[in-house]
Amino acid sequence: MQSTTPRVRDLLQRASAMIERVDAEWLLAHALDRPPGWLWAHADDAVEAAARERFEALLSRRAAGEPVAYLSGTQGFWSLDLRVTPATLIPRPETERLVELALARLPADAPCRVADLGTGSGAIALAIARERPMAAVVATDASKAALAVAVANAQRNGIDNAWFRRGDWCEALGRERFDLIASNPPYIALGDPHLGQGDLRHEPPDALASGSDGLDAIRRIVRDAPAHLAPAGWLLLEHGWDQGEAVRALMAAAGFVDVATEPDLEGRDRVTLGRRP
Structure with missing residues (x-):
C-alpha cells in the first residue's frame, strides 16, 4: 500500500x-x-x-504577514548569521552598501575606532568588526532588548572586537572620539502608509519612523556627531531614497566637508556621508 x-x-x-x-x-x-x-x-x-x-x-x-526572519529567528547579512527578534529591525541587503562605504574609509591594517549608532541586531557593527579586526567598534542602542540580541550575535559569530553600550544615539559615547561613525537610523515619516504594510507592520516602530518628515533622528545625529569624531573623521548615514538632498544640506550646515550621497545597487540614494574638517 x-x-x-x-x-x-x-x-x-x-x-x-x-x-x-x-x-x-x-x-x-x-x-x-x-x-x-x-x-x-x-x-x-x-x-x-x-x-x-x-x-x-x-x-x-x-x-x-509575519516576516520570515522573525519566524526563523535568523537573517543573513554580509558574511554573518544573525539572530533577529521583534525587538530588532530586520537587516536588509541595501544596508550592506553602508558597510562597504565605511570599510573604504577605514585602514585595513592599523587600529581605528568606529561607532555604530542604533545598532539593533548588531549588523553594521559586527560586519565592520569582522572585516577590520584591528578596529575597536562601539555599538549603541537605546533598547535593552536589542542590545541583548546584538551581544548574542557577536558571540554567535565569534567577534570579540565589538563592545555594546546602552544609550540614545551619541549619548552612550561619552567624551570619546571615533575615526568613523555609522548609523542606519529610523527615517520613515510618522503616518507614512507603508508602516502599515508588509513586514514593516511587525518591526519595532521606533526603529522605523522619526518625526513628521522622517529626519528627526538624522538631525540629532548630525548635530551631535562632530563632538565625537576625530579630526577628518567620517559620518555615514543610511536614509530613504528621496532624502539625499535634505541630509546633504544638514551635514553641510553642521560643518561637514566632502559631503556626498551614494546610491544602492538599484541606483537609489541610500547613504550620505561627510567628513569632519
Missing part, C-alpha cells in the same frame, strides 16, 4: 499557493532543520508529522 505521507515537493507546492515560493522554502527548511538547498536534492522525501506541524504553524503565521 502506497504511503500518503506528504513529500517535500507536495508541501512546497501547496504552500506556494499561499505565500511566496522562496518564503515557503525557507520556512520548510527551518521546520526540517536543514539548509534551503537540501530541499532540491530531497524533493521526494517524505516529511514526518512533527515537521509538518511545525511547517504548518509557520506557514499560517507567514500568510498572516
Whole structure:
C-alpha cells in the first residue's frame, strides 16, 4: 500500500499557493532543520508529522504577514548569521552598501575606532568588526532588548572586537572620539502608509519612523556627531531614497566637508556621508 505521507515537493507546492515560493522554502527548511538547498536534492522525501506541524504553524503565521526572519529567528547579512527578534529591525541587503562605504574609509591594517549608532541586531557593527579586526567598534542602542540580541550575535559569530553600550544615539559615547561613525537610523515619516504594510507592520516602530518628515533622528545625529569624531573623521548615514538632498544640506550646515550621497545597487540614494574638517 502506497504511503500518503506528504513529500517535500507536495508541501512546497501547496504552500506556494499561499505565500511566496522562496518564503515557503525557507520556512520548510527551518521546520526540517536543514539548509534551503537540501530541499532540491530531497524533493521526494517524505516529511514526518512533527515537521509538518511545525511547517504548518509557520506557514499560517507567514500568510498572516509575519516576516520570515522573525519566524526563523535568523537573517543573513554580509558574511554573518544573525539572530533577529521583534525587538530588532530586520537587516536588509541595501544596508550592506553602508558597510562597504565605511570599510573604504577605514585602514585595513592599523587600529581605528568606529561607532555604530542604533545598532539593533548588531549588523553594521559586527560586519565592520569582522572585516577590520584591528578596529575597536562601539555599538549603541537605546533598547535593552536589542542590545541583548546584538551581544548574542557577536558571540554567535565569534567577534570579540565589538563592545555594546546602552544609550540614545551619541549619548552612550561619552567624551570619546571615533575615526568613523555609522548609523542606519529610523527615517520613515510618522503616518507614512507603508508602516502599515508588509513586514514593516511587525518591526519595532521606533526603529522605523522619526518625526513628521522622517529626519528627526538624522538631525540629532548630525548635530551631535562632530563632538565625537576625530579630526577628518567620517559620518555615514543610511536614509530613504528621496532624502539625499535634505541630509546633504544638514551635514553641510553642521560643518561637514566632502559631503556626498551614494546610491544602492538599484541606483537609489541610500547613504550620505561627510567628513569632519
